[in-house]
Each structure stands twice: as structure tokens, then as C-alpha cells.
Amino acid sequence: MARFTPHTDDDIREMLEAVGVEALDDLFDDVAPKFEGSLDLPPVSSEYEALKDVAELAGRNVTGLPIFLGAGAYDRITPSAVSSITSRGEFLTSYTPYQPEISQGHLQAIFEFQSVISELTGLEVSNASVYDGSNAVAESALMTARLTKRDPKVAVSAGLNARYREVIETYGVEVVELPFDGTTDYSGVPDDVSGVFVQSPNYFGAVEDVGAASEAAHAVGALAVAVCDPIALAVLEAPGKLGADIAVGETQPLGMPLVFGGPYAGYMATHQKNVRQLPGRIAGETVDQDGRLAYVLTLRAREQDIRRARANSNICTNQALTALAATVYAALLGPEGLREVAGLSVSKAHYLAEKLGEAGFALRYPDAPFLWEFAVELPDAKKANEALLEAGIVGGLDLGDGAMLVAVTEKRTREELDAFVEVVADAV
């Protein structure tokens, strides 16, 4: 019998009798066409054997080395307390909190997540999260069209992560490109767009002028969408204070391991007046029959299971467990801890940039202010990365045009930074 089923032969016999059929096959009498064969899958593994295979395959990945890759996912410290909470069965094995009387744990955690996001973005309402950063971006593009009652068409620059842009396009939104030279030129935004995107720090690590982007959007009757790394928001002015109408981004830096790209969670926040066009779950405060404070999923009339074809998105679930990880991380670090994570990363990244400069490698955009990620001119980035790997370092992202995108987190040590410069200088 199957691995995680409790049925004995006697159970099966008694239950079939109660149902009024003779054999298990009879339960599938209505199925046509039947699959009569045996599935061509590998033979059953015991838990021990399956995990042995996992360990063996894990060994074929290169991990455990210092990583200088970023570009949307960051090798940050994940406190032990985070996974200790997210692995609790009550959180791990529950479903969407449709029955609030027995789901207050997740509901309050979502409320706290929304609070953290609202605080970071300076916007009044946040949803309970969406699948990832790219989906937050794409959903926000669609949201600008609904709010402005224009066709979905948005202005972006090369400063927006190209992968985010691709998901926008997959979702049927037209994209127009703004000029970019380290930062984006917002002087020529077309007047028929529904939204204007500003990623800050942008894909190349530079801090953009969110205020200028917002003004340019509003001047043509469009909405401004800021795309921000949540750790950066510990030190950068909140986009809501700079005029952004919507803020979205990737919460992976808040305590989530890299796991080859997911699961992470995207966040979305906006002004309260736009809340009916915000997709996804929202937890709100209320009281129970006895007047006790409690939380519940609210404004449900926006959603697919109520409104069906007229819903504002087809999104059903959020990323509750990874959003919980972000919430616990934010609680552990607090306002000063988040600033410290940002500050350490800034100090180390600027140290590395200077050392690279001394070794003769120029920044691609020397005038653009940056935090912890930058593009450095490196004619043969591929060769540099090969030499780095040889020396036990995972290098930055080869941009393919004579530059490398380098990210430095609080995890990197001075020794690792010095070794990076030394190896690159020797290699090219």
C-alpha cells in the first residue's frame, strides 16, 4: 500500500463493503479512457534512498562559496530563527485562512507582513504577497491600466530588471523604452502610457530619482510604479513619500535562502484609494462576536472565487510561508538591524569598487550613486569568472558586453573582497 496511507487490507475490505462495491477497480468504473498499464516511473525509493539521491545531486551544484551574483536574488544572512518558525507544522501544513476562527496565526502574520511592507514603502496598504518580484511588477502594470482606464502600456528603461520586463510583456502589456545611461531619463515619457516604472536601485545598482519619475508619470496622467529592494528601503526614502503610486518588489532579501530562484515572494503596496484594484489577498483587522480583536481576509469581492470573470486578477494563493519568513526576519532585525544590513553591504561594496578602481577597473557608470551592486568594466568577464571559480569564488554576472555586474552583501568578508580583486587583476 502507498507510503503515507494507513489502510490495512481489513480497512479496505470493510470500506468497500460500506460503499457497496467489490474491488478497488470498481471505484473507477466511470473512468474512461482508463489507464490500464503501470506508470513508467523509477522504482519506489525509501526515504533514506530518496534523500541519498538528493544529497548526491546537491553535490553536483557549486555551493558553499562566496557569491558575488545579485541581479534580483541576494546571498544574505538568514537567521536560524526564521526557518525554525516557518517549519512549524501549524504554519507549514495549513491552507489559505478561509476559516478565520482557526487561522489567526497566518492571518495575524499576514497583517504584520502588510505592516512591514507599508512601513518600508510609505504606502497605506499592502497585499499578502504574490508569487515573486516579476509577478508583482507585471500585476502592477495591469493595475495601472485599470486605475487609469487606459490600455495597458508602460514606460520602462534598461534599469528595470530585464526578467521583470519580460513577464510584463508575457502578461500582454505593451512596453515603451526610456533612454538610460546609468540612470533613467524621464524627460520624454509618452502621454498615452498607463504607468511609468522606476526601479531603485536599478538593475545596475544605481539609485534612481523616484521623485522625477513620479512627476513625469503624473504629468501625462499615468501612475508611477517604484520597484524597490526591501533592504534598500531601510536607507532609501520611502517611494510613497516621493510620489510613487504603487511600490512592488522581491522580498527574497528578507531572510529567504536562494534555492535556485524560488520560492520567494513579491510584495505590492499602494494608496488606500487604489485598494480595490490591488490584486491578491488582504488581511484586515476586525472583532469576533465577543468583541475580541481578530484578523480576517477582507475586500474579498475583488477576488476570483467571488467575482469570477470580473475579478481584478486570477491570483488565488499568496506566498504565505515565504511572506512569514520575511515578517520574522523583519522582526528579528528591526529598524536598526535592517539599516545595519544595508550599511554593511554599502561599506563592503564601496570598498570593493575602490579596490577594483585602484587595480585599473573602472565603474561603468561612475557618476551614478549606488548601494551594494555595480557594473564594472571588464573586457573578458567570462575569463575573470573562470579564474574566480578556480579560486573558490562565484563571480558576478557577465553582462556579455565587456562588463560584470557585481553584488556585495553583508556576508562578504574583507578577505573575500581582496581575493576577488587579486584574482580578477591576475586573470585579465
Place this chain on the structure above:
Amino acid sequence: MPFNLIRDKGREGRRGYTLPKPDVETRKLEDVLPEKARRQEKLRLAEVDEPTVIRHYTNLSRQNWGIDTNFYPLGSCTMKHNPRANEAAAAVPGFAGLHPLQPEAQAQGALQVMHELQGFLSEISGFPAVSLQPMAGAQGELTSILMVKKYFEDAGDEGRTTVIVPETAHGTNPATATMADFKSVEVGLDEHGCVAVEELRDMVDETTAALMITNPNTLGVYERNIAEIAEVLHEVGAFLYMDGANMNANLGRMRPADAGADIMHYNLHKTFSTPHGGGGPGSGAIACSEALAPFRPDPVVETSEEGYTLVRPEKSIGRVSTFHGNFGVLLKAWNYIKMHGPELRDVADMAVLNANYVRARLRGTYRIPYDELCKHEVVVQPPEGKKALDIAKGLIDHGYHPPTVYFPLVVKEAMLVEPTESESKETLDDFIGAMLELAETSPEELEEAPTHAPTRRLDEARAARKLKARW
């Protein structure tokens, strides 16, 4: 009891985590950033120590029921046991520490997992091609319908404007059609609760892009005419999409491709138990025919002389996730399938046995609108004069998570019960006992339930009227 927010438990200056000391010169933000770019006000976040964080969230978890704590027969959601080996697999540092942009040569283990999982899902569905990119069932639906759309665009067939959904469809189906810029129209049901084939035949024409069918459907009934339905669609050049939310009933018993479907999505968090996590992360991997394969999202994993590589399908709809979908979820599904192999069929058998047992034992007290063989779940209605909501809340006081209520919409006072295969006969007998007892309980008493839960019934209208969604 309820429940101060984490922010209420702190004091200015407390810290819950210590970072490494700086080992390079500290840069002042003033020297790095222009003033108007710098945050001016302190973040109003919790300032708490680690013991307080752990106690706060541990106590919150205790206000939450999961499969680990209670029987959870939530119809349509497949709340089966979540094997802990899945969690162990995803926590292995050789996967957890892998950056998504590391070159393929540095990620061969991860790519092999994805390639093998593509193969497993191909075999289980009968389809030749798979994409692991969608990160939830709803996104698998959208991905599939966007692929159908792109297929017609590519073929120069411009008049395909309509997607048909049955009255019993999940809300995500019509919402997906809208999001992909199709008009969705409903087809009715026959006396078995299945798609009315003759009505469908009259509806389809050269404007039809696809029918989105769930099989078994949301009444728990097998769509016995699925092969004929596929023919009806194919005759007008349209596609049959199968919502795989209920694949748990089909494992090793029925393959959607054999039945004539063209494309489907899986819910790896349901069928392969990865788990649900309170509403995500999940995975909505899709499987499809050769005709639709070139339109799959970017990337898929293929093999070459250099090993496993990430490839953009020729006519791809583009990306639907930033990197490679929810890889950690994929790894768990791969592990679950490895631990079952061809014995996956036993999963379907026991899931269907459990549901039919519940149906047989509730008959006579609860009304069963479609009282014939069901698959992995069954719809029942409370006795006359009783409300599904009240029975649901009463179940909480008996220690059971309620079934899905008021869905599917076509059945009044619907209670959709999905026991899953991982529950024993004793658990089902106890649950049935509670259901029978609640059928006899007075409506006045039921309206008071729950009285033993962390909270009593909530004022949901107030939450919407006076929206407070943050501290």
C-alpha cells in the same frame, strides 16, 4: 489570547539578531547618497529580542490549524499529509545555497532534478512536453491559456475570442480567461453534474479557443464524456484544457492526454504534497501536446553534450517567473514522486475509497445531490433547515477543519468534503460521527459555534467597512 502585534512587544533599542562586525571602513550614507534619496524618518518596525520573536510566532502558530494538528477535509485543496522528507530535501545546503544565475555548469544537480521531474509529469499525464515555470495553479492556468492564444496568433487564426467554462469551474478559470483577454462563457451540466455535451456542441464554433474542464470536476464526479468533449472541440479547431486541481484521483488510473486533452496544469502542492504553507508557495507546472510545446514559457530544461541546459522554447510566450519557477517546491514534488514510483496509483485508490466511504456513511442524513460513484471528494448538503456554514463552524468545535462550503456554486448549501488518502478509517468514522451529530443539533445551538476555537465568529463586514490592514 488575542494577540498583541509583534510591534507592541518591543522597546526602543532592543535587537533580535547580531550581525558580523564591520571589517572594512564604514561608509557614511551621506557620502554615498544624495540627501533627497535618503530615508528621513525611522522605520516603525518591531524592536524585539529573539526570545520574544520565537515566543510570539510560536504562539501565533498555535492559533492556526494545519494537517499536522487536525483532520482537514477541505474540498478541492487536497490537504494530504506532508512527508517531512520533502522538507529535508529542500533544506540541503547544496540546493538552498544555489544562486539562480549561476552558470548551468554550476547547477547540474538542480537542472537534473528539473529534467527528471519534467519526465515524471510527462509520464503521469501522458503528454510529451512539460513546463515547471508557473508558480501556482492559477498561474498554470494563465500560462496554458496564453499558450493557446499564442498558438492561434502564430497560425494567423484571429477570430478566437471565447473560452468556455463549466458552471462548476473554479473561479480562477473564468478569471484566467479574462486576464488572457478572452470572453468567458458558461456551459451547463447534465443530470450527472458533468458538462452537457449537446449544449457544448451547440456553443462551439470557429470563435472558440478552448474549454477549461476540471476532471474529476468540482462535484467530485468524473467527466465520463471527456473523450467526446475533446472531439467536439477539436472539430472546430479549439483546444481542451484540463484543470489538474483534482489529479489526486487520476494518478495511475487516467491520463489526461489519453482522454484527448491538449494541455493541463498540475498543482504540485496538492497532488504531490509539497505542502500548502498557509496558501503558498505552490507550483502550477503544466503539461501539453506537441502542437503546444513550442509555446511553453522560458525556460525548459533539455539535455545536450554539455549536460543539462536551460532552453527557451522556439515560440515561447516568454517568462512567467523571474528565474526558474518555485524550484524548492519542484524539488519536493520530485522527492515525493521518487518515494512512490508506480505505486502512485495507490494514492488515487485510497483517496477515492475514502471519499466514497464518507459518501456512503453520510447518505440518509445528508443530502447527496449526485449520489453515484465519486472520485476523491464528494458534495453533500445539510438536512433541510440547516446551513452549511453552521455545520462548518460546528465541526470546528468537534476538532475538524470544515470542508469547503458554498462551492461549487451550482449546489445550494454545498459542503465539499475531500478526505485524501492519508486519513485512516478511524479518523473518517469519528468525523462522520460528528457530522451526524451536528445534523441533529438545534439551529440555535449551531449558530453559536464555534465556542472552543481561538476566536468566535468574526465581524467580516466590519473588516471591509473600516479597512485596517496595517499597524
